[in-house]
Each structure stands twice: as structure tokens, then as C-alpha cells.
Amino acid sequence: MAGRLLQIRDLTTGFVTEKGIVKATDKVSLELKQEQTLCLVGESGSGKSVTALSIMRLIDYAGGMVLEGKIDFNGQDLAKMDQEDLRDIRGNKIAMIFQDPMSALNPVFTIGDQIAESLGLHRGLSDSEAWKEAVEMLKLVGIPDPALRAKQYPHELSGGMCQRVVIAIALACRPALLIADEPTTALDVTVQAQILDLLRKLKEELGMSIILITHDMGVAAEMADRIAVMYAGVIVEEGTVQEIFENPSHPYTVGLLQSIPGLEGERGKELFTIQGNIPGLGQIPSGCRFHPRCPHAKDICRSKEPDDFWITDDHRTACWLFEDKTTNKQDRPIKEGHI
């Protein structure tokens, strides 16, 4: 079994606003093994991107801060590290790609230059070595005529090609962890299929781990080893991809899966809906955050935030419905690495 790469404990991230500190994530705990893909799924405002930015500590530049918790990456606590030391890790050991490939690239530099930049910075390659390696990277991500393309500017490439370039930049230093925040959301489905295939192939070849953030349950089903479902800043359910899709437990996960229209079966009938809307960060409900929209809400749900209950050794959910059905958290301490 591969070793542990990343362990997040009780990560709470907040933003300072006029009305005081607003928490965007609250006590998020996650674990990632080497060569594993973890998908963070959830709707807008659920805190998936904030979690990713917190791991990179880029949240410091987005007006937020890590308030509490530990981010253990290969024995180093990223939550406490200063920005100077983090520069050694960012782009080198942990890399990130974003949703919009066009705006992630600098329009006034050739794509070859942009890949070579991080190679010179982190691996100390000379200009000509870095350029050679940049062309190799373009070849690796499946860009035809890499030597020619390296001399082109981002506007000369299509959206799918740009996303390949962004992936090439991210992987140039062979990071141990790639964080991909909605990498295919801006792309058409046929191009999305190409990029997902590419990510899968590169993960095998380079032996890296991936945290993939997506709102698309289909993408998660296809890519994930494990899935963590987020709602209003907390993880409501986490488990293997099989467990989440075949045995979803939290009413939010169940509702989410049921409200997606299928590609087979009966059409035209009324779709399952989750009543109400996603709460804003300023108006997080008391108790379980999902209780105002939950069809099974009980008294305790309104007053007390649920613990993590373990349904199997490998599958936890934060829902009071599972209080009696499982051994509770104390018997299966999260710190022993059950995640």
C-alpha cells in the first residue's frame, strides 16, 4: 500500500470582512495517499476551492487565512510555514491548475518560455536545457509539433490546447501532488474527455497524486479513487468512489445524485429536487448545515453539529441519522488514519 502524502486535520479557513471573520471552511479533515486521486465535489460556495487554495496557502493572497488546523505534507506542516519556504514547495512539489486556461497563461510570453520559467527557477536548468525540457513537456501532454508550438503565444492555441500547456507547466517539475480546480469546466465535452484521459495517463506515468475539484459527479465517478462531498464549508461525506456512488449515505449526497437527469431510462418525468437554496457564508444554519433543506431533519439536527460517523472502515458521513447505526468516532479515532 502506498504511503500517505497529505494529511489535513481540522482545517478552518476564513476571510476577514467588515462583519468580522467569516469561515469559508470549518474543520475539514482529509487524507491522500501516494498515487491516489481524491475528488472534492460540491456546489458553488461549498468551500472546495478555498480548501485547495488553503493547501497551497495561496489563500493568504486571496484575502483569507488559515485560522486553525494542520496541513501535513510529507512531514511538513504547510499551515505554519512562512511564505518564503512555501515558494520551494509551490510549483515544485505541489502544483495547481485552474478552470480557465486562457487567463492562466501570460499572453505576452511564448508558451515555451512559460514552461521553461519554472524549470529554471526550481530545477536550476540553463536556458537552453530548460527550453529543450519545455518541448519535451509539450510532447508529453500530447501537443502535436511541440518544437513549433513552443514558439507560439497563447492566443494562437485553442482552449483545449491551452489547458494542455497549463498542465505541462504544472508538471514540469514533476510534483508529487497536482491540485486541479475544475480543469475541464470551461471546455467542451469532447475536449474534456481528452483532458481527463491525459490526466489519468500522466498520473500513471509520473506516479503523482491528484486532488480534483469538480461540481460534475460524472467527472468524479470517472476519475476518483476517493470522493469527499462538501456542503457549506464542511465535508458531509467521504469514502471510496464505489461507496459514494453505490452506497451514498448523507441526504445531501443522495439528493445530489438523484437530481441529475440520466442518459438512460425514463425521461420527461419530474426530477428529484433538493428544496431551497445553498446558504451564503454569512448565513450558515445552526446544527447540521444541511438541516433546512433535509427531508429527514430531526430536533438534534437543528441544534447540534453532527460528528463524523463511520459507516464502514472506509466511509464516513457527518449526519445524525447514522448515529446509532455505526460505532462512533471515539471508537474509530480519525487520527489513526482511517480516512
Next chain:
Amino acid sequence: MSNTAKATPAEKLVEINDLKKYFPIRKGLFNRTVGHVKAVDGVSLTIKQGETFGLVGESGCGKSTLGRVILQLQHATGGELRFEGHDLLTLKSRELRELREEMQIIFQDPFGSLNPRFLVRDIIGEPLRIHRRLSSKEIDSEVVRLMELVGLDASRRNRYPHEFSGGQRQRIGIARAIALNPKFIVADEAVSALDVSVQSQVINLLMKLQKELGLTYLFIAHGLNVVRHISDRVGVMYLGKLVEVGETESLFAEPLHPYTAALLSAIPKPRVSDRRERIVLQGDVPSPANPPSGCRFHTRCPFAQSKCSQVEPVLTEALPGRQVACHYPLQ
């Protein structure tokens, strides 16, 4: 299929024949036209009364332009376009304006399509003020009725759009679209910007309104599972042309055009058992300013033969109720 109104969709509401929309590409000192982006290039299609016609395709295929040309929000370059028998391309602007009551549009972006400085009551009431002679009291009671119809709290009509969530804003857009009791609504990516749990609420609303008001929809979207759920018939567009048209269920079950097949297989399914081999298309969609010769799909088609690059296939009936534009259809 589920209701009787859809069972006899005999009457033709919209008839399109060889419709074209070219955008000129201008360059240089004198703004000379150096070419055209053929956004819609010879599309023929009939939308029947009471049905939902789904239009799918990737970005840049011309599906939104087609929707806008049908509503005459953009002028056609050529072809024929009839709505209830009226030739929209030769109609005088005043007559067209009257017909506009019958056809409305719902936009994708619930943030950009509502004027942020208008109260919700004014946004929904605006079409009534323009097209109907009603007192402000009558307009107000009509706004209340419309808001209740789309599932909004009518007591919030004196608020601004930013006070509503994305899904609620889309409901405001829908209320505005149905204010004049139209026959035909173009829903251009109407649910694409919404989160899944909210998206299903809006889809249910659109289907409910169709049943209650006897609406006909042109449902433009790139989310194929949503299109399948809501549409009676589906048209697949690629680079300005329709490549396949058919009844929803049979088209999704047995696509005949290789592009339709590739598009369907590219969708990630929310199930673990489905991690299977896909048809992954190579390359990107070519530029509509300079489409490939012959069949426009031949540069990416896994089954292309020499004929495909030379002769352009015509949309012809391949099965009952199914048209396909391919020299070598699947099966």
C-alpha cells in the same frame, strides 16, 4: 410523451428552410470584408406545436445564433423562416413587433440578463407595459400571479435582482418570458449556469409551465443529459450545420452520425460501473471561418473515407423520423 398535449404535435409552429447567418470578417484600413464566419450555414428544421426541440453541439457550432435568428434578434443572411405561417424575413418591423409577443427567450446568465437597477416587479412587468394597455394596478396583480406561477415569493417583488439567488433569478427571467403568454420560447442554456440541486428545480418548472400553458420550447444546451430529459426531439449541430435530427430516445440509444456517437460517449456518467472505453475525438472543432471541405466533421471522424473530404453529405431521412448527414452512417 408523458402528456396528451405532446401526443398530437401535428401543427408546424416554426419552419426553417436553408437558413443562413454569416458574420463578415473585416480587416485593414478600409474595413474590407475578407471572409465570413458561417455561424449557421444552411439549416432546415421544423418545430411542431407543443413539443420541445433540443439543440445540442459544442461551443461555436452555431446553436445560439440559430436561436437568435429564429427570434429575429439577428437578421438572417439567407433562407426561409416561418412562424405560424408568417414569413419573418419579409415582415415589416411593426408586424414583427406584434409577433414578438408570441416568441420569447430565456438567457443563460441569470446575473447578466436582468437589469440590476430595476425592481423585480418592473423587470417582470416591462413586457406588459410595452405590449398591453394595463393600469399599474393590473400590472401589479399580473406580476404577483406570474411570480407565484414560477414559484417565487410575490411579496419580494419590490426588491432588486441582486437580492435573489441564481436559481431564483432564473425564475425571474422565466416569469418575464411567459408574461405575454407566448407560444414559443427559446431557452438558450437556461439551466447551464445553475448548480445541480437548483438546476433540477428549474427543469421541473419549465416542464410544468409547458404542460400548463401549452408552450413550445427550443431548448439550446450543451448538457446532454438535461437535453435528453426535457426534449421530444433533438438536433445535433456541428460547425453551423445540423448533422443529425431525431426522436430523443432513439437518437440517444442509437446515434447514426459518428459525431453524435462521439459526443454521447464523451459525457462522464455519474456511475462507477461505467468506466469504459470511449470514442475520444482527436483535435478541436475547426474554425467556422474556414470549415473543412466535404463533410465538415471528416477531419476528426474516426471513420472518414476519401469521399468524405470531397462531397458534402446532405441531411436525409435514414430511419423513420431520423435524419442524418453522413455518407457512412453507423450500423
